Structures are given as C-alpha cells and as structure tokens.
Amino acid sequence: MAIIIGIDPGSRMTGYGILRQTGDKLTYIDSGTIRTDTKEMPERLKRIFNGLTRITQHHLKYADEPIYTAIEQVFMAENPDSALKLGQARGAAIAAMVALDLEVSEYTARQIKQAVCGYGAAAKEQVQEMVCRILTLDFVPQQDAADGLACAICHAHSSHSMNKLLLNSSMRGRGASKKKGRWRLTEEDLGNLR
Numbered sequence: 001m002a003i004i005i006g007i008d009p010g011s012r013m014t015g016y017g018i019l020r021q022t023g024d025k026l027t028y029i030d031s032g033t034i035r036t037d038t039k040e041m042p043e044r045l046k047r048i049f050n051g052l053t054r055i056t057q058h059h060l061k062y063a064d065e066p067i068y069t070a071i072e073q074v075f076m077a078e079n080p081d082s083a084l085k086l087g088q089a090r091g092a093a094i095a096a097m098v099a100l101d102l103e104v105s106e107y108t109a110r111q112i113k114q115a116v117c118g119y120g121a122a123a124k125e126q127v128q129e130m131v132c133r134i135l136t137l138d139f140v141p142q143q144d145a146a147d148g149l150a151c152a153i154c155h156a157h158s159s160h161s162m163n164k165l166l167l168n169s170s171m172r173g174r175g176a177s178k179k180k181g182r183w184r185l186t187e188e189d190l191g192n193l194r
Contacts, residue, residue, distance in 0.1 A: 003029065003063050005056060005097075006152030007071040008144050009090040012036055014048050015144025016055060019135070019152045020065070026156055028135045030055075031145040041085065045092040052096040060100065069097045070105045070155035072112060072147070107154050112147075115154035 001022045008015035017031040034051035036044035059067060071094060074087050097104050110120035116130045128146040131137070134153060141149060 001065045003059055003065050003067045004152040004155050005059070005067065005069045005102075006148045006150065006155065007052065007069065007093050007097075008147035008151060009048070009071060009074075009086060009093045010144060011041070011044055011085040011089045013144045014051070014089060014093060015142070015146070015148035016052065017131075017141070017145060017147075017149030017152045018055075018059065019149065019156060021156045026135060026153060028137060028149075029059075031141050031149050033142055033144045041088065045088055048089055048092040049096045052093055053100065056097065056100055056102070067102055068105065068155060069102050070107060070151045071097075072151050073106045073108050075109055105155055105158070107151060107158070112150050112154040115157045116150045 001020065004019050004021055006017045006019070012035070014034045014036075015031070016034070018029040020027040020029055034048055036047045038044055038047075056067070056069075071090065074083060074090055094104050107115075113122040113127060114120040116122075116134065117126050119126075122130075124143050124147070127150050128140055128143060131146045131149045131153065132140055135149065140146075
C-alpha cells in the first residue's frame with residue numbers, strides 16, 4: 001500500500017490529486033486546486049509551496065503507508081514568459097515535496113495522457129472523464145485537480161509495472177520457471193513475498 005500525490009503545476013492554479021494504491025486497486029482520497037489570485041510572482045510561489053506543504057503534512061501525519069509524489073514536467077510553450085512562470089511554479093511544488101523528504105517522479109503531459117486515456121494527445125475533457133471512470137467517481141473534479149489525479153494514476157501504473165519487472169528479474173536466478181511467457185514462482189518465493 002502507498003499514497004501517491006499527483007501535482008499539475010500552474011502559476012495561477014496548481015492542481016493536486018491524492019490516491020491510495022493497494023496492488024492494482026486505486027482509491028480516491030482527495031483532490032483540489034491551490035489558487036494564487038495575486039499578481040506578484042513571489043507571493044504566488046509562496047502560496048503554492050505553503051499549500052502543498054500543508055496538504056502533504058496532513059497526509060504524512062495520518063497515513064501509515066509510504067507517500068510518493070509525481071509532477072508533470074514543463075513543456076516549452078509558444079510564450080517564453082508563460083514557460084518561465086510555469087517552471088517557477090513547478091519548482092515551488094518540487095521544493096515543497098523535497099523539503100518534506102519525499103521522492104518526486106516526473107512525467108511528461110504525453111505520458112500522463114497515454115497512461116490515463118491511452119492517447120498522448122487527449123483533450124482535458126477526455127482526461128477528466130477517464131479519471132472519473134478509472135477511480136469510479138460520482139463527481140467530476142475541476143480540470144486542474146483532474147490533471148493532478150491523472151499524474152498520480154500515471155505514477156501508480158508506472159511504479160506497478162516497474163515492480164513487476166523487478167520481481168520478474170529477481171526471480172530468474174532463484175529457481176522460478178517461465179512457462180508460456182509467464183513466471184511461475186516456487187513455494188519458497190511465494191513465502192518470501194508474504
């Protein structure tokens with residue numbers, strides 16, 4: 001079991017989504033946006049940093065599971081000023097997580113959309129709809145919050161796949177056998193996993 005915090009950075013609105021991963025199952029915990037309704041960039045960065053710190057500290061306090069974070073990478077926009085502001089917001093979000101000694105994984109927008117929608121150029125509305133379906137939500141989260149949840153889903157899928165690969169590679173030299181493309185674990189291996 002683990003808790004995953006997904007972050008969609010933005011200089012005006014930073015979306016976040018929090019999930020619990022238990023094996024293949026993902027459970028919705030929380031989502032929302034941190035709004036920075038001010039013109040001063042330093043104040044915006046402070047609000048992003050403080051907001052994410054406060055939310056994460058709450059979950060660190062009450063969660064028994066490890067907490068992982070995932071954030072969307074900055075893409076180069078047509079407007080360099082917008083890209084710089086987005087990069088600063090992303091930096092504030094990463095700094096908040098690293099200050100709490102959390103590991104931060106980074107994913108491109110294309111990777112996130114591919115993981116959630118199966119199509120790397122999906123529209124924001126498609127991401128919202130697929131997040132609702134994957135997590136069986138009875139409400140539609142705001143777009144930035146849905147993007148944060150999508151980032152968390154992407155990390156869950158990536159980490160789950162990586163764990164399977166690592167488990168398979170560690171089983172090769174330990175008596176496990178491969179039949180029809182699948183690894184078969186010995187009784188000893190099964191006992192070690194429990």
